[in-house]
Amino acid sequence: MKAAVYEGPRTVTVKDVPDAKIEHPCDIIVKITTTNICGSDLHMYEGRTSFESGRTLGHENMGQVVEVGSAVRKVQVGEYVVLPFNIACGFCKQCERGLTNYCLTMQPEPDLAGAAYGFADMGPYQGGQAELLRVPYGDFNALRLGEDAAERQTDYVMLADIFPTGYHATEMAHVKPGDQTIVFGAGPVGLMATYSAILKGAGRVWTADHQPDRLRKAEEIGAIPINTAEQNPA
Incomplete structure (x- = not known):
């Protein structure tokens, strides 16, 4: 399969790598149809982490299930699924507490907790900027989508990381109904925070940034834009 492989600082190559495969009875294999590039991928891309050369990037993934392990009970071949950033077992003491981002089972390093796809220091798992992705504990880690998933992939893939x-x-x-809310920064996370505040019924939502295109998007989704460049001219 083809994958976006990290070769070193600021060097990523699309190349042929071994196909993802079932390694545990609870695994599923997903054919990736949509994946985002996250701002946190820059940590690896720019060489500021211990991310190893030869690994595949990508932790905002969505696709169609093409194979399931013998112990998988809910997820079925052919279904579209979106995959949260974190990989969790669902049964360790951290997962039982709802702290799936600190899963103990999926992190092989005893001094650390938490695992993720294609991310430094979060386990050996490959990322989803590839044609196929192995998803451990597929029944727990894959969010099964509705019949409109194929047509609305650009919406559903947001559930992998950026919207949550x-x-x-x-x-x-x-944030609760009627609150006066301000969001500082209108990058992808800030815009999703803005949109979430509006969904929660905040009375007014301001979004502050110095990039006009970002502020236009914030206004489009219902916020009051604040141009910080105009507030603090050089």
């Missing part, structure tokens, strides 16, 4: 990240910010800020 912005939404979680509003959870941590305890």
